[in-house]
Every structure is written in structure tokens, then in C-alpha cells.
Amino acid sequence: MQADSQRASDGRHWASLIQAVAERGDRAAFASLFDHFAPLVKTFMRRSGLAEASADELAQETLLLVWRKASLFDPSTAGATAWIFTIARNLRIDAHRRGRRDGLTDAADIDAEFQIDDAPGPEANMATSQAEIRVRAALTTLSDDQRRVLELSFYEEKAHGDIARILQIPLGTVKSRLRLAMNRLRGLLGEPS
Amino acid sequence: MTIRHHPPDDFLTGFAAGTLDLGQHVAIATHLTGCSRCRRTVRLMEHVGGSVLAEMQPTPMSDDALARVEARMDQPVMPAARIAPPRPGALDDLPELPAFVRRYAVSSWKWIAPGLRFRPIQLPTDSPTRVFLLQSAPGTAMLDHTHTGQEMTCVLRGGFQHRAGQYGPGDFDLGDSSRHHDVVVDAGEACLCLVAMHGKLRLSGLLGAIVQPFLRL
Structure with a gap:
């Protein structure tokens, strides 16, 4: 690609x-x-x-x-x-x-x-020299919703409750999207989940 | 050491993102010290952080920013910026703890209830989450209690069980106001845990009512 x-x-x-x-x-x-x-x-x-x-x-x-x-x-x-x-x-x-x-x-x-x-x-x-490339490729396969929750976790200095308010979704949904995103990343990168 | 109970993903992400308060950070770091699976997850999330950074829209720097940095590049590093020489840590007898935690000051052990004592760890910066060691005698049934906030427990030695399962060294347990704790410490060996507690602990029952006023838990 x-x-x-x-x-x-x-x-x-x-x-x-x-x-x-x-x-x-x-x-x-x-x-x-x-x-x-x-x-x-x-x-x-x-x-x-x-x-x-x-x-x-x-x-x-x-x-x-x-x-x-x-x-x-x-x-x-x-x-x-x-x-x-x-x-x-x-x-x-x-x-x-x-x-x-x-x-x-x-x-x-x-x-x-x-x-x-x-x-x-x-x-x-994991093969760290390749990890960056693989992580970035894997991120592109997440749904927009999953990627958004993941991104907000990093650059907003915010608790997940705040992310829930920003995205106007319930806190449980933030957590489940994050869990899905991370399980998917682990799977794509060959990590045990 | 087989670790069966890990921190939820949002705490591992928060650790890598640097958004946990120091008390929570200490608890997650303690779990990571014994858990290669979660260390891999944190490293993965740091790569995600790099990707998030790489994909950001750039904000133009001030005009003289590079010149100001270049002017400082040849200056010797300030004494304050050097890493302090290692000194003996107050908690060096607990190799289960991360090195930076072993260097924190600790208070003396305090009695809570028969078979139960705790020892506050003094964090170098204010944190809404307090951290302490909790030691329970073999076979102790924990006092009935509920939380107003989240409580993270890292088992260092010994073990306990409650309705969610059996916990041993390296395991991580998250308690919050929605869970009722019915903890029983394993027979045969004292159980030592590091606990990071946000909010207040409410002891219930007669003994709780007696000791609660004397505890700043």
C-alpha cells in the first residue's frame, strides 16, 4: 500500500x-x-x-x-x-x-x-522498528468512532467522563469503544488480548 | 507468576497518555512492574500517541522559536535538570514496587482493625488519589465497606478473594461505588497490597462505626 x-x-x-x-x-x-x-x-x-x-x-x-x-x-x-x-x-x-x-x-x-x-x-x-508503521496502518482500519475516542484519550487532558460529554455519548459507550479499539489494535498487531 | 486480573484498558491508555493523577499512575506502574502483557499494551499506546501527534494539524511556531532553542543548545544543562543520584529508598525492601515509588517517603504503619494495618506513601505532589500499603493477616475478612470513588488495589504478596475471583501477586483489582466488597484474605500468608484510593472509604457495621472517626482513609 x-x-x-x-x-x-x-x-x-x-x-x-x-x-x-x-x-x-x-x-x-x-x-x-x-x-x-x-x-x-x-x-x-x-x-x-x-x-x-x-x-x-x-x-x-x-x-x-x-x-x-x-x-x-x-x-x-x-x-x-x-x-x-x-x-x-x-x-x-x-x-x-x-x-x-x-x-x-x-x-x-x-x-x-x-x-x-x-x-x-x-x-x-513486538518488532518495534516496524511498530510505528504497523500501528498507523492499524489505526486507519478502526471505525471513525473508535479512532475519535482513542485520539481524545491522548490529546485532551480529560477524563473519560469529559470525553463522553464532548462526544455526547454515555460514559459506558466511551469505555466500550475504547476497549473495542484496543482489542482490534492488539489483534492486528498480533498481541494477545 | 500468573496474572489473571489486569487494569481496564482506559487506565492503561490514560497511563500512556499521561492523563492519570499521580496516585493512579503509581498503582498502574506497580501493576506494570509485574505484568509484561500490560507493558506491551502501554508501549503500543505510546505508538498510538506518536501516530496521533503525527496526524495533528500543525500550529505555526512563534517567529524566533528556532533561534531561541538554538541559542540554548550549547549551554550546559542546568544542575536542576540533572538526574538526582540514586539514594536508598524507604521501600527498597519491596522489589515488587517500581523504582520511583521505592524512593518515596512513607509514614509508619497504622492500626485499622484486628489483623489490618496500613502505611501511607507520601507522594511528592498533590494528588486527589491517596496511596498506601495495606497489610491483612491471614484469613482476615475485610470490614464491610463501600467507596465514594475508585479504589485500585495491586496485590504484592499473599492473596485474597471476593466474588469476582481469586487475586494473587501481580493482580489488579478495581473497586468503585457500584461494587460491594466482600473480601476474604487467603489463609496461611499475610496479604500485602498497594492501594490507590480516590474519594472516601465508608466502613459499615459496628466496628466500622467505631474506628471510622479515627481513620483518615
């Missing part, structure tokens, strides 16, 4: 730019990453309820951490966009907790909260 191969080459492209930053401090590669990802992260922050200036600042912080942490990026365990998503997520949590009292942090304590002792066993990983 053409869309798949497009996504595949996108993913490899961004991963190779992050590696160029890690290996030789490649500023041109960083500028490309910034131009592409900072505006996406800014939208993510805006949708999470942050004001324009704060969202802009947190998008800058996210990309600064991409620069500083590039050597920690391992393309065999994470896709480029998933990795950048986790950096943005942790900065958003940090900003939320501190009430934006000061803008300079690397959210190290939040990173620690997401470090789960994880001895990789034979069953531990």
Missing part, C-alpha cells in the same frame, strides 16, 4: 535525523526536526488546554530535549514520533504539576515515573 510505504519512509527519515543529531550534533538535521515536529507538539499542547504562549514554549522545550537526549533514542525500541510524543507528554505533565511557575526543566522526575523495570524477555517486544 502506498500510504504504508510513505509512512515507513517518513519514520526512517525522522529516525535518521535524530541519529544524525546524536552522532555528530547535526544542526541542519535538528532544524528539519524542529520545523516538522515543533508545530505538531504545539497543537498537542494547545489541545491539552495550554495557552498559546505556554504551548509555544513547551514545544520549544520538547525539541530542546530532542537535541539533548538524541543519544538516548534507540530506533530498535521506539519510533521517532512515539519517542517525541513521550518527551512532550512528560513535559506537559511537569508543566501541569508546576502550574507553569518556571519554564526550564527536563522533567527528569516525570521520566523516572515512566521507567518501569522491564527486563526484555522473548515475549517483551
Whole structure:
């Protein structure tokens, strides 16, 4: 499928730019990453309820951490966009907790909260280098309703009760759609449900 | 360790999305520490988060945004941004807990009722969900109680059962106001759980009426 191969080459492209930053401090590669990802992260922050200036600042912080942490990026365990998503997520949590009292942090304590002792066993990983492509392809097979609930779970900093109000459907329906969506994703990706 | 009871998908999604409060996050992280199935689900959901990010409509950055970041790229990382050196954790005797939880401060054990005591874990930031360890003697029947909010229970050692089944190490139980708990701790071994409680616990029965005023549960 053409869309798949497009996504595949996108993913490899961004991963190779992050590696160029890690290996030789490649500023041109960083500028490309910034131009592409900072505006996406800014939208993510805006949708999470942050004001324009704060969202802009947190998008800058996210990309600064991409620069500083590039050597920690391992393309065999994470896709480029998933990795950048986790950096943005942790900065958003940090900003939320501190009430934006000061803008300079690397959210190290939040990173620690997401470090789960994880001895990789034979069953531990799906083929992560391909995971991003497969997840994005799998998402396109969900119903619009299922995808919408899944998306709202991420970028609105909202409980599922709020999602129910936004979509004007009962809370039970939000939960059942989410469960269906996740079971379908697990099935498509060969995970036991 | 066979884990039979897992957190509902909305909590695993909320964990990956970063939308849980810290107390809930601690409970899910505790389950994940022992459960590779749910760790895979969380990783899958982080990839979904990446896809959601990739599909967003871009919002233009401020004009000097890249220049401001570039100006900071060569600056040394601030001391505050370095990761604190590992120090002995108050809960290091519980390898079932995630590393970041083992470093939290804890209060001393408090008596609740015969065979039942609890030990608050002090979260570093305010959370509407309180977290504590709960230890029950073998064979204890939990006090009758109901919840005003959600209660997450992670079994660390020992086990218990109620009408939804048998729970052992690694299992996760979600209680809410719609469920009535009729918990009986397994005979032979004390049961140690991490509990994350949102809202208030209402004890019922005569003993509950006696101890409730003294407990800030």
C-alpha cells in the first residue's frame, strides 16, 4: 500500500535525523526536526488546554530535549514520533504539576515515573522498528468512532467522563469503544488480548 | 507468576497518555512492574500517541522559536535538570514496587482493625488519589465497606478473594461505588497490597462505626 510505504519512509527519515543529531550534533538535521515536529507538539499542547504562549514554549522545550537526549533514542525500541510524543507528554505533565511557575526543566522526575523495570524477555517486544508503521496502518482500519475516542484519550487532558460529554455519548459507550479499539489494535498487531 | 486480573484498558491508555493523577499512575506502574502483557499494551499506546501527534494539524511556531532553542543548545544543562543520584529508598525492601515509588517517603504503619494495618506513601505532589500499603493477616475478612470513588488495589504478596475471583501477586483489582466488597484474605500468608484510593472509604457495621472517626482513609 502506498500510504504504508510513505509512512515507513517518513519514520526512517525522522529516525535518521535524530541519529544524525546524536552522532555528530547535526544542526541542519535538528532544524528539519524542529520545523516538522515543533508545530505538531504545539497543537498537542494547545489541545491539552495550554495557552498559546505556554504551548509555544513547551514545544520549544520538547525539541530542546530532542537535541539533548538524541543519544538516548534507540530506533530498535521506539519510533521517532512515539519517542517525541513521550518527551512532550512528560513535559506537559511537569508543566501541569508546576502550574507553569518556571519554564526550564527536563522533567527528569516525570521520566523516572515512566521507567518501569522491564527486563526484555522473548515475549517483551513486538518488532518495534516496524511498530510505528504497523500501528498507523492499524489505526486507519478502526471505525471513525473508535479512532475519535482513542485520539481524545491522548490529546485532551480529560477524563473519560469529559470525553463522553464532548462526544455526547454515555460514559459506558466511551469505555466500550475504547476497549473495542484496543482489542482490534492488539489483534492486528498480533498481541494477545 | 500468573496474572489473571489486569487494569481496564482506559487506565492503561490514560497511563500512556499521561492523563492519570499521580496516585493512579503509581498503582498502574506497580501493576506494570509485574505484568509484561500490560507493558506491551502501554508501549503500543505510546505508538498510538506518536501516530496521533503525527496526524495533528500543525500550529505555526512563534517567529524566533528556532533561534531561541538554538541559542540554548550549547549551554550546559542546568544542575536542576540533572538526574538526582540514586539514594536508598524507604521501600527498597519491596522489589515488587517500581523504582520511583521505592524512593518515596512513607509514614509508619497504622492500626485499622484486628489483623489490618496500613502505611501511607507520601507522594511528592498533590494528588486527589491517596496511596498506601495495606497489610491483612491471614484469613482476615475485610470490614464491610463501600467507596465514594475508585479504589485500585495491586496485590504484592499473599492473596485474597471476593466474588469476582481469586487475586494473587501481580493482580489488579478495581473497586468503585457500584461494587460491594466482600473480601476474604487467603489463609496461611499475610496479604500485602498497594492501594490507590480516590474519594472516601465508608466502613459499615459496628466496628466500622467505631474506628471510622479515627481513620483518615
